Amino acid sequence: MxxxxxxxxxxxxxxxxxxxxxxxxxxxxxxxxxxxxQTTTTLHEDGTSYVFTGDIPAxxxxxxxxxxxxxxxxxxxxxxxxxxxxGLVRKQLKYIQIDPYANAFNEEEIPLDQIHHRDQTELNxxxxxxxxxxxxxxxxxxxxxxxxxxxxxTSLFDGEYKTVAHIxxxxxxxxxxxxxxxxxxxxxxxxxxxxxxxNNGQGMPVNYTGMTWSGFRPSDDxxxxxxxxxxxxxxxxxxxxxxxxxxxxxxxxxxAAKARMLCEEMExxxxxxxxxxxxxxxxxxxxxxxxxxxxxxxxxxxxxxLLAIPYLGYTxxxxxxxxxxxxxxxxxxNPYYYAGQAAQGIGSPHTPExxxxxxxxxxxxxxxxxxxxINGIIQLLTATDAxxxxxxxxxxxxxxxxxxxxxxxxxNSLFSELIYREYWLKG
Numbered sequence: 001m002x003x004x005x006x007x008x009x010x011x012x013x014x015x016x017x018x019x020x021x022x023x024x025x026x027x028x029x030x031x032x033x034x035x036x037x038q039t040t041t042t043l044h045e046d047g048t049s050y051v052f053t054g055d056i057p058a059x060x061x062x063x064x065x066x067x068x069x070x071x072x073x074x075x076x077x078x079x080x081x082x083x084x085x086x087g088l089v090r091k092q093l094k095y096i097q098i099d100p101y102a103n104a105f106n107e108e109e110i111p112l113d114q115i116h117h118r119d120q121t122e123l124n125x126x127x128x129x130x131x132x133x134x135x136x137x138x139x140x141x142x143x144x145x146x147x148x149x150x151x152x153x154t155s156l157f158d159g160e161y162k163t164v165a166h167i168x169x170x171x172x173x174x175x176x177x178x179x180x181x182x183x184x185x186x187x188x189x190x191x192x193x194x195x196x197x198x199n200n201g202q203g204m205p206v207n208y209t210g211m212t213w214s215g216f217r218p219s220d221d222x223x224x225x226x227x228x229x230x231x232x233x234x235x236x237x238x239x240x241x242x243x244x245x246x247x248x249x250x251x252x253x254x255x256a257a258k259a260r261m262l263c264e265e266m267e268x269x270x271x272x273x274x275x276x277x278x279x280x281x282x283x284x285x286x287x288x289x290x291x292x293x294x295x296x297x298x299x300x301x302x303x304x305x306l307l308a309i310p311y312l313g314y315t316x317x318x319x320x321x322x323x324x325x326x327x328x329x330x331x332x333x334n335p336y337y338y339a340g341q342a343a344q345g346i347g348s349p350h351t352p353e354x355x356x357x358x359x360x361x362x363x364x365x366x367x368x369x370x371x372x373x374i375n376g377i378i379q380l381l382t383a384t385d386a387x388x389x390x391x392x393x394x395x396x397x398x399x400x401x402x403x404x405x406x407x408x409x410x411x412n413s414l415f416s417e418l419i420y421r422e423y424w425l426k427g
Contacts, residue, residue, distance in 0.1 A: 207291030210269030340397025
């Protein structure tokens with residue numbers, strides 16, 4: 001975008017005063033807060049908004065939603081922000097109708113012989129990548145719901161929105177019985193083993209639980225077991241949103257009942273299959289399960305994560321099972337938690353060993369139970385940018401100058417959301 005919205009400029013001016021005694025935090029916030037709008041957002045003439053991820057020229061349904069969330073509190077006062085946010089939802093609705101199994105899309109349709117990934121799956125010139133991830137369908141619902149609650153504007157909830165809502169619910173219902181009913185297959189040749197699905201592109205066998213199956217995690221890595229618990233939790237939350245939208249806006253009782261029934265089935269699945277009794281931590285939420293009694297106990301930096309459960313709205317920070325889970329994932333019993341000379345936090349199998357993610361640190365701050373923990377996280381974030389003035393993907397716990405992705409807008413946005421919440425919304 002060539003011109004920033006007035007509300008964003010106002011916040012940036014206020015930051016100069018608020019952080020006058022903390023020049024490092026001031027510099028980071030002034031860079032990170034407008035980064036998505038300055039570098040990754042294009043407004044199209046049809047009223048939609050294209051928000052790509054940064055150093056990869058494609059729009060993820062997940063990333064694009066998260067990249068603009070820090071602007072949501074400004075939407076009521078600023079028409080330009082409303083245009084950007086509503087336009088993004090409109091773009092997402094169009095993409096989901098093209099292919100609800102895809103996670104990332106091109107700005108324009110390109111010939112099939114020129115597409116970026118030539119995987120063994122259904123191909124489309126609009127699709128950058130077709131890794132099916134539950135959260136890709138959760139984020140647009142969340143974004144539209146938060147927009148409605150912030151602005152009171154119901155104009156997004158038209159016939160197209162209802163059509164897409166039913167596409168999403170039907171797909172999640174199909175994927176409750178993945179092996180019996182799903183048309184989705186995904187195989188990639190000559191790649192990391194986490195970039196493809198085993199078992200002829202179907203993934204490993206799963207048992208019916210009520211939860212809905214996911215091929216990939218929000219890291220774009222393949223699931224080990226097909227029921228990804230934090231993603232199912234996110235789906236439960238947005239199905240509650242859809243029930244409310246169906247009831248209040250559409251006044252459509254069958255639509256509301258459909259969302260409620262699916263939500264209850266998935267919630268029962270989480271309760272019956274997603275909780276593991278750990279000998280050290282007590283009852284904790286597993287990261288993945290297959291419904292046959294196998295569990296993957298870990299957490300990944302990408303959101304939805306177990307760390308993010310209260311941020312997503314599934315339960316509260318004081319929920320005993322969440323507290324047990326939080327103690328587990330913020331310890332070295334989580335295979336992707338690392339502690340070093342410069343930092344400690346949650347990483348991901350998506351990045352090298354002993355790399356932790358700024359996204360996970362920001363989320364730790366957003367879900368922290370004490371001001372002391374929040375302050376410590378903010379200090380850690382400001383100390384680990386490698387003097388670039390921006391957040392990154394992963395960085396080495398002993399040396400933040402070793403990092404991945406110098407231009408990763410989602411990370412900049414989540415950091416900005418934490419800082420805005422602490423210094424504006426709480427104040």
